[in-house]
Amino acid sequence: MKKLEGLKxxxxxxxxxxxCAIPHGSGDMEKISEWCVEFAKTRGxxxxxxxxxxxxxxxxxxxxxxxxxxxxxxxHLDMVCQRTEDSTHDxxxxxxxxxxxxxxxxxxxxxxGGDNGIGSAIILALLDSTDLPHPPLEAVFTTDEEIxxxxxxxxxxSLLHGKYMINLDSEELDVVTVSCAGGADIKIDVPIKRVxxxxxxxxxxxxxxxxxxxxxxxxxNRVNASILMGRVLNHLRESINYGLVSLSGGDKTNxxxxxxxxxxxxxxxxxxxxxxxxxxxxVKAEIISAEPEFTYSVSVNKNENASLIAGKAxxxxxxxxxxxxxxxxxxxxxxxxxxxxxNLGIMKTDEDKVTLIFSLRSSKxxxxxxxxxxxxxxxxxxxxxISVSGIYPPWEYLNESKTRDIWCKCAEEISGAPVRVEAIHxxxxxxxxxxxxDGLDCISVGPNMSGIHTVEERLNIPSVETLWKILLxxxxxxx
Numbered sequence: 226m227k228k229l230e231g232l233k234x235x236x237x238x239x240x241x242x243x244x245c246a247i248p249h250g251s252g253d254m255e256k257i258s259e260w261c262v263e264f265a266k267t268r269g270x271x272x273x274x275x276x277x278x279x280x281x282x283x284x285x286x287x288x289x290x291x292x293x294x295x296x297x298x299x300x301h302l303d304m305v306c307q308r309t310e311d312s313t314h315d316x317x318x319x320x321x322x323x324x325x326x327x328x329x330x331x332x333x334x335x336x337x338g339g340d341n342g343i344g345s346a347i348i349l350a351l352l353d354s355t356d357l358p359h360p361p362l363e364a365v366f367t368t369d370e371e372i373x374x375x376x377x378x379x380x381x382x383s384l385l386h387g388k389y390m391i392n393l394d395s396e397e398l399d400v401v402t403v404s405c406a407g408g409a410d411i412k413i414d415v416p417i418k419r420v421x422x423x424x425x426x427x428x429x430x431x432x433x434x435x436x437x438x439x440x441x442x443x444x445x446n447r448v449n450a451s452i453l454m455g456r457v458l459n460h461l462r463e464s465i466n467y468g469l470v471s472l473s474g475g476d477k478t479n480x481x482x483x484x485x486x487x488x489x490x491x492x493x494x495x496x497x498x499x500x501x502x503x504x505x506x507x508v509k510a511e512i513i514s515a516e517p518e519f520t521y522s523v524s525v526n527k528n529e530n531a532s533l534i535a536g537k538a539x540x541x542x543x544x545x546x547x548x549x550x551x552x553x554x555x556x557x558x559x560x561x562x563x564x565x566x567x568n569l570g571i572m573k574t575d576e577d578k579v580t581l582i583f584s585l586r587s588s589k590x591x592x593x594x595x596x597x598x599x600x601x602x603x604x605x606x607x608x609x610x611i612s613v614s615g616i617y618p619p620w621e622y623l624n625e626s627k628t629r630d631i632w633c634k635c636a637e638e639i640s641g642a643p644v645r646v647e648a649i650h651x652x653x654x655x656x657x658x659x660x661x662x663d664g665l666d667c668i669s670v671g672p673n674m675s676g677i678h679t680v681e682e683r684l685n686i687p688s689v690e691t692l693w694k695i696l697l698x699x700x701x702x703x704x
Contacts, residue, residue, distance in 0.1 A: 293360035301370035304338030344393030382661035390667035404648035407619030436483035440651030455545025478570035620656035
């Protein structure tokens with residue numbers, strides 16, 4: 226017996242369960258893409274699979290809709306693979322172990338992949354149907370969205386003829402997303418030399434920050450542990466002469482850093498430790514309202530051969546102490562929307578270099594360029610090698626949108642309540658499509674989900690049926 230048998234809409238959950246049985250973590254796209262191709266072939270639908278494993282499936286309009294303008298339906302096939310520390314789940318071999326808890330659907334000890342598996346399953350259910358009214362459909366299933374929208378960026382947009390698009394990669398049923406930020410990662414590699422000394426080292430640890438997504442949660446006044454470390458080290462050098470051994474914090478560019486460490490070489494370690502603890506207690510009192518779980522520790526370690534950073538340590542600390550973190554500008558067009566932001570996501574030390582990776586976001590291309598130029602200017606004294614990666618374009622707001630208007634009207638008729646029209650300060654593939662298809666009118670929608678990208682990911686089951694009803698009504702209106 227299938228675990229999701231009896232859930233409605235039945236066909237959507239049948240397809241979703243089939244998808245969950247196939248490993249489809251980011252970077253492991255071949256199997257799920259081939260499954261989509263076979264899905265199309267067995268239904269006699271024209272299908273294209275490209276070198277990036279993106280899959281595009283075409284379906285003719287239903288009777289009476291044969292000559293209607295095509296509508297693009299889009300989702301991504303990859304999922305974020307996270308598991309509990311005690312889990313033995315192998316994401317490259319094992320299917321997900323699904324469970325139902327009341328109205329919620331999850332996966333035991335792992336992420337669920339509802340982002341964006343449920344959106345893709347909804348699109349596939351439409352392709353599978355034989356009796357639903359709809360215009361010609363161009364169903365696009367992209368790959369590796371979670372690691373930089375890599376599939377969408379490689380997709381040949383000339384394959385598509387639709388000017389209206391519905392992306393199903395959002396997580397709130399009563400929200401229609403109509404704009405998003407673009408972004409890029411700026412990697413700053415600072416070359417260093419080492420000198421070796423014998424003596425005492427202090428290890429400073431800052432922990433317990435809330436962290437969070439560096440896009441949608443960048444305006445929530447959360448402290449970045451790596452930037453705070455820069456402040457602490459900068460304060461210390463006003464009164465203490467010390468050597469810098471290492472810096473570390475964060476492992477994802479799109480996350481606000483929760484924990485950071487630094488190791489420094491000192492004389493009179495216990496005296497320096499006391500001063501550090503006094504200052505850290507002052508900092509804690511300052512940020513306690515924003516970061517109630519903040520903790521710190523300072524430990525003394527005897528090191529017979531400490532490897533100190535020579536030459537660039539002072540410049541590094543100055544850079545960390547002055548680098549901007551958080552919101553840069555707010556939008557003048559959309560009230561309450563962050564326009565531009567900057568987040569230090571990764572800080573790590575190797576034997577011959579210190580690496581700092583910033584995530585930049587903006588809804589305006591020119592502002593993005595300025596953020597990059599400013600970082601380059603500030604990093605110039607470090608003699609750093611700077612590279613840019615993970616570039617994705619912004620999706621700018623349209624004053625007039627047929628897709629948005631039809632969705633809002635149909636959603637209110639189905640649910641009995643108006644939906645919220647919002648822009649987000651995070652990346653969506655809509656930006657890639659809008660930059661590649663002239664005049665594209667698109668929205669992003671989805672059922673209710675929580676805890677995405679974590680083992681606490683849950684999908685609200687009833688919201689899927691409501692979304693399905695709205696989508697069918699919307700497509701019927703595109704005649």
